[in-house]
Amino acid sequence: MESIAKNGAGFNQDLYIVGNGVIAKALAVALTVHGRKVTILRGSTDEQAVVCENIQIEIGDRILAADVTISSISNYDKLDGIILLTNKSFGNQGLADKLKLKAKQSPIVFLQNGLYIESSFIELGFTELYRCVLLATSQSITKNKVRFRSVASSPVGVVKGSEEVLNRIIEQLDTDIFSFRAEADIQQVIWKKVISNCVFNSICPLLETDNGIFHRNESALQIAKTVIRECLAVAKENGIQLTEDEVLQNVLAISKMSDGQKISTYQDILNKRETEIETLNFAIVKAALLTGKVHVPVTALLGEMTKLKSELSRT
DSSP states (O other): OOOOOOOTTTTOEEEEEESSSSSHHHHHHHTTTTOOEEEEEEOOOOOOOOOOEEEEEETTTTTEEEEEEEEEEEOOOOOSEEEOSSSOGGGGHHHHHOOOOOOOOOEEEEEESSTTHHHHHHTTOOOEEEEEEOOOEEEETTTTEEEEEESSSSEEEEEEEHHHHHHHHHHHHHHSSSSSOOOOOOOHHHHHHHHHHHHHHHHHHHTTTOOOOOOOOOHHHHHHHHHHHHHHHHHHHHTTTHHHHHHHHHHHHHHHTTTTOOOHHHHHHHTTTOOOOGGGGGHHHHHHHHEEEEEOHHHHHHHHHHHHHHHHOOO
C-alpha cells in the first residue's frame, strides 16, 4: 500500500469537500497525497466531533491511503478556501442557506449531476460559482475504502465568476490521480452528461442491472436511444447543439468502461437513500414544459418509475 505526501508548494488554499460519499473520499485522498490541505464536511449532519480517518482508494493494482479530517459545516464560522460540492444535488437549497453567511465570497465548485443545480446559490447572491462534469467513477468497497477510476480529465467551467479564478481552481484540484481541466463551453458538456445520466440513472435501476447493459443488450439500447432523442429535442430548444450519434457513442463508451458497475441511482435505491432523479429526468421534463414545444413521455415515465422504486425501497 502506498502512502504518499508530495510537496504542495504554491497550493496553499484550503479545500473543503462537502459530502462524504465515494467521490468525496477519492478526491480527498488524491488531493491530500499531493500536499493539499483538505477537509471533508458532512453536508447534512451538524455539530459532529472532528475526526481524522484513514481513507484508501483502489486504482487498478495500486492502493493509495491518506489521513483525512472530517468535520461539519456547523463547526465553522467562516469557510475561507475552495468549496467542492459532492453531496447529492437535492440538498443544495439547504446547503446554500447554510453557506450564505460562511462562504458567500468563496469559490463554489459543483461536482454533481443534473440541470440547474446552481439555481439556489444564484438566487442567494453567491458570486463565484463553477461547474464540474465528472468523468470518473467510484464505488464503495468498505466504509473507508473505494474503488476509483478516472476516465478522462473532468472539465470545469464558469457559471458565475472569472477565468482567472477558474484557472486557480484547476491548479488546486488537478493531480495525476484525479485530473481536471478548464472548459470554455461548460453548458454543452453539462447537457451531454445529463442526457447520458437520464439513460443510466433511470433504465439501469429499473432493470436492476449494471451500466454495461447498453452495449450488451439491443433492447435496452433502443430504450436509451428514445431517451436520447427526447432529451436532444429539449437541448436544441435551449440552444445546445448536440448530435444523437455523439451522445449515443458517449453512452456506449461509458457502458463498456463501467461494465459490471452499478450506477449511483441504483446504488442509492439498494441502500435505501434518496436519489438525484429530480435533477435528471424531471429537470428535462421541466425544461421541455418551459419550451412549450417538446414532449418527453418516455423520459418522464422512466423518471416517475425510478422515483417510485426509490420511495418503495425506503418504506
